[in-house]
Amino acid sequence: MYIIVVGGGRLGYYLAKALLDEGHEVLIVEKNAIICENIVEEMGSVCIRGDGCETATLDEVGTGRADMLIAVTGDDEDNLVACQVAKHKFNVPRTIARIRNPKNEAIFKKLGIDVTVSSTNIILEHIEEEVPTHPLTHLLTIRDKGLEIVEVKIPPGSTTVGKPVKELSLPPESILPLIIRKESKPIVPTANTILQAGDQVIAVTTPESEEALRTALRGA
């Protein structure tokens, strides 16, 4: 695949490296001449100096034949425009924008960007995972279906410990596909599976039902 990466900062640099390792044809477009030189010196001629939001630059780098454009500059508005230009001027099939302000996720979606990756949200989620008392961890969001996969830890002393799954009052749109248990194989729970302290319950739910799910699994 031919992939254009707009922005040669830390994210663009490591992204390009990873994509090159996977065997893709990669080109970084970076405004800053010094950053550009450093990349070329290290990785070869995979970086061109220019403004990735400019039609002329994108034309020059052959965006017309690109399979994907990924905009990872530090400015949300630049990433938006780079993706829109790629999409509407050059018909690039897939555009991905990094966003820093999580609020922009909905806006970008509405403005036609295929995929957005919110670096702030991802960092937050990872930190959440490391906070041991955090009752519910987001693992994955299936955005176009409005679903998410979360993990709920069952602490000792929860009122639900010892109860079978069928007795939990789960919110209607939530299902439990997996329970990860210490020193045992992961299990696919049935109606009669008994919850144990320390279980990591993986659930599919909706953002609206998160609270109800947490209560159902851990007790009030």
Next chain:
Amino acid sequence: MGCGRVGGRLAGLLDADGYTVTVLDTDAYSFRRLPPEFGGTALIGNGINEEALKRAGIEEADAFVAVTQGDNRNVMAAQIAKHIFNVPRVICRIYDPLRRELYNTLGLETFSPTTVFAQMLKEKLES
């Protein structure tokens, strides 16, 4: 949005004509460009931020003009105004003529001072 020379002047003109005007800029120092008799509101805030736009009253606005120095900022703010808040009239300055062309075809009302001014100069020279 954007209280530079153009934004500040436009705000002053519209205010003098009796319109209710709110100017949004990230830099309070820019408000020095507003005429002393300016009777509208000057707000510190970033026009690509929904909250700032709401504070500026975008939900009731009849028109939104994006004239910051950044083409992309203008484009993003204008699209938010048009597609998220459904402001009836949205005008956006884009210096880069090619980018302007694209967003024009995408339905934004845009103008490029670069094109306009170059054309004007040419006509002046030829007359």
